[in-house]
Amino acid sequence: MSQDSGRASHDPDRAQRAAGDAVTVTVEVTPPYPVRIGAGVLAEAADRLPPGRVALISDAHVDPLHGDGVAEALASAGRSVERMVVPAGEDSKSVATWDGLLRRLARAGFGRDDAVLALGGGVVGDLAGFVAAGYMRGVPLLQAPTSLLAMADAAIGGKTGLNLPEGKNLVGAFWQPRAVLMDVRTLRTLPPAVFADGSVEVFKHGLLADPELADAVLDGRLAQDASDAALTRWVAASARVKAVVVARDEREASGARATLNLGHTLAHALETSSGHALGHGEAVAWGLLYAAHLSRLHHDARGEAWQDWSEAARRLIRRVRPRGPGVDDWDALAPFLARDKKARAGRRRWVTMPAPGAARLCDDVPPEREREAWDAFIADVRTTSLETEGVER
Amino acid sequence: MSQDSGRASHDPDRAQRAAGDAVTVTVEVTPPYPVRIGAGVLAEAADRLPPGRVALISDAHVDPLHGDGVAEALASAGRSVERMVVPAGEDSKSVATWDGLLRRLARAGFGRDDAVLALGGGVVGDLAGFVAAGYMRGVPLLQAPTSLLAMADAAIGGKTGLNLPEGKNLVGAFWQPRAVLMDVRTLRTLPPAVFADGSVEVFKHGLLADPELADAVLDGRLAQDASDAALTRWVAASARVKAVVVARDEREASGARATLNLGHTLAHALETSSGHALGHGEAVAWGLLYAAHLSRLHHDARGEAWQDWSEAARRLIRRVRPRGPGVDDWDALAPFLARDKKARAGRRRWVTMPAPGAARLCDDVPPEREREAWDAFIADVRTTSLETEGVER
Numbered sequence: 001m002s003q004d005s006g007r008a009s010h011d012p013d014r015a016q017r018a019a020g021d022a023v024t025v026t027v028e029v030t031p032p033y034p035v036r037i038g039a040g041v042l043a044e045a046a047d048r049l050p051p052g053r054v055a056l057i058s059d060a061h062v063d064p065l066h067g068d069g070v071a072e073a074l075a076s077a078g079r080s081v082e083r084m085v086v087p088a089g090e091d092s093k094s095v096a097t098w099d100g101l102l103r104r105l106a107r108a109g110f111g112r113d114d115a116v117l118a119l120g121g122g123v124v125g126d127l128a129g130f131v132a133a134g135y136m137r138g139v140p141l142l143q144a145p146t147s148l149l150a151m152a153d154a155a156i157g158g159k160t161g162l163n164l165p166e167g168k169n170l171v172g173a174f175w176q177p178r179a180v181l182m183d184v185r186t187l188r189t190l191p192p193a194v195f196a197d198g199s200v201e202v203f204k205h206g207l208l209a210d211p212e213l214a215d216a217v218l219d220g221r222l223a224q225d226a227s228d229a230a231l232t233r234w235v236a237a238s239a240r241v242k243a244v245v246v247a248r249d250e251r252e253a254s255g256a257r258a259t260l261n262l263g264h265t266l267a268h269a270l271e272t273s274s275g276h277a278l279g280h281g282e283a284v285a286w287g288l289l290y291a292a293h294l295s296r297l298h299h300d301a302r303g304e305a306w307q308d309w310s311e312a313a314r315r316l317i318r319r320v321r322p323r324g325p326g327v328d329d330w331d332a333l334a335p336f337l338a339r340d341k342k343a344r345a346g347r348r349r350w351v352t353m354p355a356p357g358a359a360r361l362c363d364d365v366p367p368e369r370e371r372e373a374w375d376a377f378i379a380d381v382r383t384t385s386l387e388t389e390g391v392e393r
Numbered sequence: 394m395s396q397d398s399g400r401a402s403h404d405p406d407r408a409q410r411a412a413g414d415a416v417t418v419t420v421e422v423t424p425p426y427p428v429r430i431g432a433g434v435l436a437e438a439a440d441r442l443p444p445g446r447v448a449l450i451s452d453a454h455v456d457p458l459h460g461d462g463v464a465e466a467l468a469s470a471g472r473s474v475e476r477m478v479v480p481a482g483e484d485s486k487s488v489a490t491w492d493g494l495l496r497r498l499a500r501a502g503f504g505r506d507d508a509v510l511a512l513g514g515g516v517v518g519d520l521a522g523f524v525a526a527g528y529m530r531g532v533p534l535l536q537a538p539t540s541l542l543a544m545a546d547a548a549i550g551g552k553t554g555l556n557l558p559e560g561k562n563l564v565g566a567f568w569q570p571r572a573v574l575m576d577v578r579t580l581r582t583l584p585p586a587v588f589a590d591g592s593v594e595v596f597k598h599g600l601l602a603d604p605e606l607a608d609a610v611l612d613g614r615l616a617q618d619a620s621d622a623a624l625t626r627w628v629a630a631s632a633r634v635k636a637v638v639v640a641r642d643e644r645e646a647s648g649a650r651a652t653l654n655l656g657h658t659l660a661h662a663l664e665t666s667s668g669h670a671l672g673h674g675e676a677v678a679w680g681l682l683y684a685a686h687l688s689r690l691h692h693d694a695r696g697e698a699w700q701d702w703s704e705a706a707r708r709l710i711r712r713v714r715p716r717g718p719g720v721d722d723w724d725a726l727a728p729f730l731a732r733d734k735k736a737r738a739g740r741r742r743w744v745t746m747p748a749p750g751a752a753r754l755c756d757d758v759p760p761e762r763e764r765e766a767w768d769a770f771i772a773d774v775r776t777t778s779l780e781t782e783g784v785e786r
Contacts, residue, residue: 102488103559135563136564138566138567164496170495170499172527173566252530
């Protein structure tokens with residue numbers, strides 16, 4: 001992974017519109033691609049795509065905020081733009097919506113060298129990404145995440161996908177974008193609770209590999225300093241952690257990439273059992289607290305070294321204030337844990353982290369340890385839910 | 394590409410059921426995979442897949458002929474098999490059928506290490522292949538083509554896909570199988586006209602790189618000697634040509650793989666303009682005749698060396714006896730040529746072949762040459778349609 005600062009465009013007109021302090025994080029897959037982070041980097045969209053038409057896919061929340069600006073920047077670079085707006089929300093990650101977008105591309109006569117630009121949060125990125133992956137067996141894709149959650153997580157790494165009625169993300173493809181544009185100005189349009197949800201994935205990256213980044217979430221610097229420079233710094237730090245892991249394991253073939261799922265096995269089960277009333281960031285916050293307890297108990301029982309990081313997880317929860325996990329009976333949750341994609345030959349696999357920076361994939365956690373960690377977790381849920389720091393929902 | 398003869402299985406029971414004279418053609422992509430050609434190679438299915446469950450996807454024509462045999466071989470190797478049968482015919486290559494299969498996999502609890510086995514012709518291979526490509530972002534796939542057309546063409550190379558109402562194969566992915574099993578015994582259940590259609594792609598491979606293979610189609614050896622040894626020989630020869638080209642250009646990034654589309658630009662337009670009344674093999678036979686005229690005229694006009702191979706194309710047509718192309722007005726056909734996936738920036742691209750073995754992708758064929766070749770083609774259509782050699786339809 002390399003990094004440089006400065007402008008990417010050599011067109012003085014367009015470069016002027018982009019901020020001078022943008023940062024590039026390179027994702028070293030084949031071929032490598034840049035993640036541009038800064039204020040105004042959306043203006044670079046045309047420079048980051050091969051010549052041709054652009055399908056600008058967004059949703060009904062994001063399009064009114066940022067759609068016109070991106071469309072105008074593309075048009076002024078001489079691009080023909082086809083705008084496609086889907087309803088906001090998880091329901092758009094469906095086979096039906098995907099089919100509709102593909103048919104619109106076909107009717108508009110899009111070819112293999114025309115491109116898809118995904119402008120929005122994780123839903124738009126996953127949906128439009130899978131449109132790009134599937135249309136004519138793959139067309140160029142630009143990811144332009146507009147939420148902190150999508151910047152920290154979904155926009156880097158090439159995962160695209162749809163939900164089935166039977167479960168989330170059961171259909172999809174790995175399809176790497178040509179570039180990712182993270183315009184930190186879009187973060188200022190987020191409601192505080194949505195920003196807080198995104199900060200959970202930023203914190204997770206800090207916990208995995210960047211202690212100062214984790215501290216910036218916990219001590220409130222991320223939430224309170226909304227300057228271009230501060231946002232660019234922390235978003236870039238988070239992107240760097242993810243880019244390194246993705247480059248080590250592009251298609252989730254080794255266990256390396258699975259460590260990004262720290263906290264996610266429980267989080268997915270909580271999301272599903274709540275009927276998706278609980279947001280992803282909220283669920284992962286609880287998932288991290290559970291992972292802290294499970295890591296301590298599992299590695300202690302095996303006589304291995306460990307360092308308790310549950311206080312960091314509790315501080316995260318006090319700051320983010322997720323709604324409650326909605327279930328306190330382990331047996332009631334078990335069916336929702338059964339369909340985890342990490343499972344192999346029917347065996348549940350957990351990401352544990354005996355100490356910050358040392359995450360690993362474990363398939364030898366005995367059921368009694370899972371339950372013991374759940375009891376410790378539920379005791380913590382009762383305590384931390386009474387505290388009052390953090391965002392309003 | 395390497396080649397060896399002999400058994401692949403070390404299980405004496407299962408190996409006994411497979412023929413001793415099977416041939417292996419290796420497709421040298423990353424990772425490489427074997428194409429097994431011979432009588433009885435379907436019995437090897439379990440050996441060619443990782444341990445786990447198998448979704449056996451077939452259609453209503455093929456399943457009654459070969460489904461039980463394959464399912465029993467898998468079951469006797471200890472595999473749990475989920476059989477899924479779709480209606481026979483092109484209409485099954487739809488988003489709706491694909492969605493239904495994915496949901497069945499999800500309801501059956503299939504995981505990432507479980508596999509899909511595509512048993513059937515090109516429709517089943519494309520459909521089930523795209524199921525394997527998309528389920529949980531990709532699961533192991535075995536291709537078991539049962540028609541000559543699918544053996545010669547679709548089953549090697551990893552192309553999978555669906556049709557949209559707007560056009561054929563507009564959605565899909567490159568997803569390489571773990572192995573391809575070409576059991577030549579299945580060819581004996583094909584009606585003669587269907588076998589003849591498949592022989593058109595075999596002939597095309599001969600024309601591209603194997604003169605003796607082309608001759609075997611034209612002089613009737615392929616159609617008339619239905620012994621295991623003869624079928625294995627010619628199917629393997631055809632597979633070798635395709636495997637070499639695929640290994641040079643796995644994702645159609647260079648022009649190499651496009652040469653396999655010799656005759657196909659016109660063929661696709663004829664298929665579409667006929668409302669798919671004309672079969673793929675029939676359409677490609679006409680497409681090859683057109684390509685012969687276009688190649689001669691184009692390279693002659695450019696002052697380049699050429700060798701007329703139109704007589705070979707006429708001999709193919711006399712033997713295969715395709716139904717007529719159904720259109721004699723170039724202007725009426727033009728709209729159907731417009732949506733070719735090879736087109737770049739609105740320019741039509743043709744595969745020409747100035748002499749057998751020298752196919753190339755051309756984007757400089759002027760419209761008047763296309764029309765001139767069409768006139769020569771139509772004159773030939775009128776003559777060859779009067780001849781009477783070949784199969785009955």
